[in-house]
Amino acid sequence: MLSRGQACRIARRLQCRQLTTKQQQHPDTVFSSRIVPSPSSLRPPRPKDQPKSRVPVKTLAALLLAGVGFFAYDRTHGRCLSRTARTGVTAILLAIDYKLNFNPDNAENIMALHERAAQRMYDCIVANGGLYVKVGQTIGMQSAVLPEPYSRLFSNLFDGAPQVPWSEAAKIFEDDFGRPIEEVFAQIDHRATAAASIAQVHKAVLKSGEVVAVKVQKPEIQHQVEWDLWAYRVLLKVYERIFDIPLSFTADYTCSHLLDETDFRLEKENSKRMQRFIDSESSLAERIYTPKIYDEYCSRRIMTAEWIDGVRATDSAKIEKMGFSKSQTMRAVVDTFSAQMFKFGWLHCDPHPGNLFVRPHPRTGKFQMVVIDHGLYIKESDTFREQYCLFWKSLFLNDMTTLRTIAESWGVGAPDLLASATLLRPYRHDPSIRQTSHTVPKTEKERKEEAYAAQVAVKEKIKDFLKDQEKIPQELLFIGRNMRIVQANNQAMGSPVNRISITAKWASASLGSSASTGLASRIKNALSHARFLVTVGILDFGFWAYEMKRWVGSGFGLLRDTSGGFEDEIQRNLKLMAKEQFGIEINDQAFAG
Numbered sequence: 001m002l003s004r005g006q007a008c009r010i011a012r013r014l015q016c017r018q019l020t021t022k023q024q025q026h027p028d029t030v031f032s033s034r035i036v037p038s039p040s041s042l043r044p045p046r047p048k049d050q051p052k053s054r055v056p057v058k059t060l061a062a063l064l065l066a067g068v069g070f071f072a073y074d075r076t077h078g079r080c081l082s083r084t085a086r087t088g089v090t091a092i093l094l095a096i097d098y099k100l101n102f103n104p105d106n107a108e109n110i111m112a113l114h115e116r117a118a119q120r121m122y123d124c125i126v127a128n129g130g131l132y133v134k135v136g137q138t139i140g141m142q143s144a145v146l147p148e149p150y151s152r153l154f155s156n157l158f159d160g161a162p163q164v165p166w167s168e169a170a171k172i173f174e175d176d177f178g179r180p181i182e183e184v185f186a187q188i189d190h191r192a193t194a195a196a197s198i199a200q201v202h203k204a205v206l207k208s209g210e211v212v213a214v215k216v217q218k219p220e221i222q223h224q225v226e227w228d229l230w231a232y233r234v235l236l237k238v239y240e241r242i243f244d245i246p247l248s249f250t251a252d253y254t255c256s257h258l259l260d261e262t263d264f265r266l267e268k269e270n271s272k273r274m275q276r277f278i279d280s281e282s283s284l285a286e287r288i289y290t291p292k293i294y295d296e297y298c299s300r301r302i303m304t305a306e307w308i309d310g311v312r313a314t315d316s317a318k319i320e321k322m323g324f325s326k327s328q329t330m331r332a333v334v335d336t337f338s339a340q341m342f343k344f345g346w347l348h349c350d351p352h353p354g355n356l357f358v359r360p361h362p363r364t365g366k367f368q369m370v371v372i373d374h375g376l377y378i379k380e381s382d383t384f385r386e387q388y389c390l391f392w393k394s395l396f397l398n399d400m401t402t403l404r405t406i407a408e409s410w411g412v413g414a415p416d417l418l419a420s421a422t423l424l425r426p427y428r429h430d431p432s433i434r435q436t437s438h439t440v441p442k443t444e445k446e447r448k449e450e451a452y453a454a455q456v457a458v459k460e461k462i463k464d465f466l467k468d469q470e471k472i473p474q475e476l477l478f479i480g481r482n483m484r485i486v487q488a489n490n491q492a493m494g495s496p497v498n499r500i501s502i503t504a505k506w507a508s509a510s511l512g513s514s515a516s517t518g519l520a521s522r523i524k525n526a527l528s529h530a531r532f533l534v535t536v537g538i539l540d541f542g543f544w545a546y547e548m549k550r551w552v553g554s555g556f557g558l559l560r561d562t563s564g565g566f567e568d569e570i571q572r573n574l575k576l577m578a579k580e581q582f583g584i585e586i587n588d589q590a591f592a593g
Helices: 004-025 057-076 080-101 104-128 131-141 148-158 166-177 221-243 248-260 264-280 316-321 326-344 382-397 400-409 415-423 444-465 475-492 499-510 519-553 566-582
Strands: 185-188 199-206 211-217 302-306 346-348 356-360 367-371 377-379
Touching: 080 104, 080 221, 104 131, 104 148, 131 148, 131 221, 131 248, 166 211, 166 302, 221 248, 248 377, 248 475, 264 302, 264 326, 264 346, 316 326, 326 346, 326 367, 326 382, 326 475, 326 499, 346 475, 377 475, 382 400, 382 415, 382 475, 382 499, 382 519, 400 415, 415 444, 475 499, 475 566, 499 519
Parallel strands: none
Antiparallel strands: 185 199, 199 211, 211 302, 346 377, 356 367
16 A cells, blocks of 8 residues: 555646657647746737827827928918028027127137027028018118128128019019009019019019019018017017117117118109109209109009119229219218218118119210119108207217217117217227236236126126117117118228218208298207317318329329228227227228118
């Protein structure tokens, strides 16, 4: 008999033999917790069931439709959404970059920061086009107070803009007038003769045989303008908060005038009004002309005017070939815009050389300058115009009491700076803040740290200068633009006329010229103007002395003069003042106009 323990052991042995036999016969189906299977004997793991998507099909469809809708709206509305998004992203990147990196610890890399920021802003403006280019040009005109990368890059925005295809230009005309363009013109060039940021010009011949210039607005502008100006306002407010510099107070005034520039019906009326003013001034009536407007072929997006054959006002070689002189040309330029500024109170704000043409007078053959592109104008109130005339006159009489009174009424905290900005030359030097050139040599790091400190100081000076934004005359923004371009024109011609003296004489002579001024006041102003002319005569003597020095220095005109003209001398002095009083290194591109 087997004991109970022996029987259990025998039973376990038999069970193990049976399991071993089954494993050998069916190696893929048998698993024993006592025997570790080989990897090859294991079945591949079964994939787990994928969890069901939590995004409903309806949501995906809605997102897809929204994307298609965004794309379709953007394509048919001048890319306004994508352009605004690009602007927003650029603005955020600029703000973050300056907030993180514009600090004393990073003084050595401040110029690299400006380079990155200027390039981002420039790329955004070029990609967006349209009114962004106008805004960029405004920045470029004021780049004297900005770091060098801004003045260098933004000067490129004054180059010609791309043209839109003829089919798109022709459709604008047909949409506005309800008939094919061939029914109006006997001939029209399909390639534009000139293209700018918001429009392009085609040469055409009317059925009557008259040669005309047809200005056609680019098709996307009407969709983009409101979005662009909204983005401009928002950006100014955001940067004002981030950098603590007053900026947004100019937004409404600037946007209003840029919006007016897109309505060619207003440009048509501006042109006619300017001609009426010119005809009323005997000294300009024969010298200055605006092209005839064909009202029946004008609309919000189309303007048709007399075609003008002439040469640009800074093309000295062709002007002299006509028998006219550089001084004759620049005298006409300065007289025209000074009269507008001080006497008429109605100012053309875009007097660059492409808008000024010189030609022989059609009747007399004498010199005549034609002014085109009347889209951007400002109207001065009589109060402001009189104040501005008096401000200019007081500059030359060194009447600091009057200068301070006017500056304070305008909300400006620094009359000296306003005077320098007005004259576009240094007005007064304060010896107490003049830097000496006999300083201990500094390391590169110390110079960069000083440059950072100077830029911070400029920010504080700007805030002090604009101490009361509510009072600041918005007209000064566009007056400054006009005067800067006129200065650049004179400089490009070699400074043949004393621009500052001519401008000052118009300011003094125009005091009390409004119809409401009484006889006694007019007599008083006339006597005061006579005394003023004696004072300005000193400036004229200085100008002619400088020109004589140049002439003698060039071997009595036989050698090439490399010293530059009077405007170049003013530029050198202005750069010196900026460096001494503000620590700013102004790049020459800032004066290129």
